[in-house]
Amino acid sequence: MASQNSYSSLNSIVVNKFNEIAQKDDIPWRSGIVVLVGTLYVLSALREYVTGTKVPLVGRASVFEPLFISNFRFLNNAQKIVGDGYAKFKNRTFKYNRADGEILVLPARYVNDLRNVPRSTADQTRAQLHNFMGHQLNLEVIIRNKLYFRVLQEKVTPNLNNLTAPMQDELNYAMANDKEFPMSEDEWMPVKPSHMILDVVARISARIFVGLPMCRNKQWLEISIKFTESIFLYAITMRLLPFGLHKFLSLINPNAWKAASYVRQAKQLLVPEVERRGQKIQAGEEKGSDHQNILSWMIEIGKEDETSPSDLAHLEVILSMVSIHALETNVVQTLYDLGAHPEYIQPLREEILQVIKENGPWMQWKKTAFVKLRLLDSLMKESQRLNPPNILAYHRMMRKDLKLSDGTVLRSGSHTCMAINSIQNDPENTSDPEVFDGYRYYTMRKRENEEHLHQFATTDPKSLHFGHGIYACPGRFFASLEIKIILIRLIMDYDFKFPEGQGRPENLTAYEYIFPNPEGVLLMKRRKAGERLQL
Numbered sequence: 001m002a003s004q005n006s007y008s009s010l011n012s013i014v015v016n017k018f019n020e021i022a023q024k025d026d027i028p029w030r031s032g033i034v035v036l037v038g039t040l041y042v043l044s045a046l047r048e049y050v051t052g053t054k055v056p057l058v059g060r061a062s063v064f065e066p067l068f069i070s071n072f073r074f075l076n077n078a079q080k081i082v083g084d085g086y087a088k089f090k091n092r093t094f095k096y097n098r099a100d101g102e103i104l105v106l107p108a109r110y111v112n113d114l115r116n117v118p119r120s121t122a123d124q125t126r127a128q129l130h131n132f133m134g135h136q137l138n139l140e141v142i143i144r145n146k147l148y149f150r151v152l153q154e155k156v157t158p159n160l161n162n163l164t165a166p167m168q169d170e171l172n173y174a175m176a177n178d179k180e181f182p183m184s185e186d187e188w189m190p191v192k193p194s195h196m197i198l199d200v201v202a203r204i205s206a207r208i209f210v211g212l213p214m215c216r217n218k219q220w221l222e223i224s225i226k227f228t229e230s231i232f233l234y235a236i237t238m239r240l241l242p243f244g245l246h247k248f249l250s251l252i253n254p255n256a257w258k259a260a261s262y263v264r265q266a267k268q269l270l271v272p273e274v275e276r277r278g279q280k281i282q283a284g285e286e287k288g289s290d291h292q293n294i295l296s297w298m299i300e301i302g303k304e305d306e307t308s309p310s311d312l313a314h315l316e317v318i319l320s321m322v323s324i325h326a327l328e329t330n331v332v333q334t335l336y337d338l339g340a341h342p343e344y345i346q347p348l349r350e351e352i353l354q355v356i357k358e359n360g361p362w363m364q365w366k367k368t369a370f371v372k373l374r375l376l377d378s379l380m381k382e383s384q385r386l387n388p389p390n391i392l393a394y395h396r397m398m399r400k401d402l403k404l405s406d407g408t409v410l411r412s413g414s415h416t417c418m419a420i421n422s423i424q425n426d427p428e429n430t431s432d433p434e435v436f437d438g439y440r441y442y443t444m445r446k447r448e449n450e451e452h453l454h455q456f457a458t459t460d461p462k463s464l465h466f467g468h469g470i471y472a473c474p475g476r477f478f479a480s481l482e483i484k485i486i487l488i489r490l491i492m493d494y495d496f497k498f499p500e501g502q503g504r505p506e507n508l509t510a511y512e513y514i515f516p517n518p519e520g521v522l523l524m525k526r527r528k529a530g531e532r533l534q535l
């Protein structure tokens with residue numbers, strides 16, 4: 001008992017002494033740190049308040065709310081946050097905050113103000129680079145070398161007539177060799193379309209991006225798919241983390257290492273190929289269909305300071321990044337919509353058979369034959385309207401102050417975009433926006449003088465999925481053709497439906513991006529030989 005007493009009194013002496021020291025010390029360092037951090041936080045919030053653009057803020061309670069909380073909220077709820085912002089401030093600019101700065105969401109009435117503004121004032125590439133944190137990933141080549149843009153406008157789009165056959169040929173090759181395509185005519189086979197279509201899209205695109213035989217090189221195909229995934233995962237994670245730490249974090253983020261490794265591998269593969277082709281082109285030995293691909297065209301039309309083999313390899317990887325997953329998303333979303341609305345399948349088959357009657361077998365079709373598929377085009381556009389890859393687009397980074405038609409000035413350094421999903425699905429712009437109507441744009445094109453409008457690849461101030469104006473997506477006509485080529489064969493060669501009791505798989509979202517569910521399953525059965533597309 002005595003020893004227990006002395007133990008507890010000793011104990012209380014130690015505890016009291018400790019408290020005394022702690023209390024004494026608390027003022028100079030512990031509380032000091034708390035006060036310092038708090039002051040810095042309040043000062044930075046005040047700085048943000050004072051220097052930020054004076055427009056309503058969405059998705060964040062105020063500038064005092066920690067950014068990581070609002071970033072996380074935007075990661076999970078961007079559709080609702082932007083949708084609510086549009087509903088509340090429809091004709092005004094509002095903004096949301098990202099770890100790397102504020103993004104201004106402009107109202108639709110500024111579409112025409114921006115459509116012809118040159119890059120030197122409002123730069124769309126710099127804005128995209130900002131979105132993907134390209135400065136941290138060594139992607140600035142697209143700022144100084146615009147050859148990728150010119151080759152799409154000057155060579156790919158005008159030559160689409162010559163590109164149909166190689167694209168169809170590559171699809172036929174993929175379908176004959178890819179084990180994911182079901183072969184049974186009697187049994188329904190479960191297929192995850194995302195994976196299957198990604199592979200097909202990568203192959204067809206590679207045929208036009210790098211040509212034969214490189215387009216069948218397994219390493220190139222893997223690079224073209226995986227590079228995008230590493231960039232995307234990098235951007236997603238980094239957007240959550242404080243911008244001040246990005247420089248350091250970029251050194252230890254495994255997705256940055258992967259992205260760098262894919263670029264290195266691409267250069268190892270393509271640099272010798274560029275050198276070889278350059279010599280052949282100079283000697284006039286590479287002609288005809290050998291030559292109809294982006295790599296050869298870049299060598300042909302590029303200026304001396306644009307065509308270093310290393311730059312061309314780098315641009316090829318970046319082209320794959322901006323195109324392959326966007327194409328896959330569109331094809332899979334349309335397939336899911338056809339699964340959910342099977343009533344369109346028969347009219348689509350009849351439309352395809354009619355074009356075969358008029359233009360001959362599918363493999364002989366030129367671009368003009370594909371243009372006749374108005375229902376297919378309309379259905380693709382409707383699918384994109386309801387399941388867009390992105391709810392924000394028309395991004396611009398201001399490089400100078402820009403005065404808009406109503407006197408509003410967009411300050412140099414500001415990053416702007418538009419809530420394209422909300423604009424398009426505003427009942428003022430699209431009637432019954434919640435209804436899936438595959439004939440919507442088909443019917444609109446029957447109106448007087450609107451025959452050439454409302455197509456998948458056309459843009460207008462209410463339909464901005466490819467942007468609008470002089471910098472609208474230069475790959476959109478190619479995209480439309482590739483998506484049609486794939487869908488035609490699938491529609492003609494397969495019956496498909498969702499498994500019993502299952503409907504359209506829910507989309508996945510991350511920030512402003514929307515993806516078809518990669519785990520979604522379709523049941524597919526090959527149609528009898530006589531019903532399939534005659535190649």
Ligand code: HEM
Nearest residue numbers: 125323326327393394395465466467468471472473475479
């Ligand atoms: C359905 C698929 C696609 C969608 C939804 C899409 C969408 C877009 C959008 C919204 C832009 C920005 C336009 C602007 O802000 O004004 C863009 C730019 C671009 N797209 Fe596409 N695109 C698709 C397919 C493709 C394909 C297949 C290619 C290449 C063959 C391509 C190449 C490009 C390029 C090179 C740019 C310009 C990038 C820059 O300079 O920053 N796109 N695209």
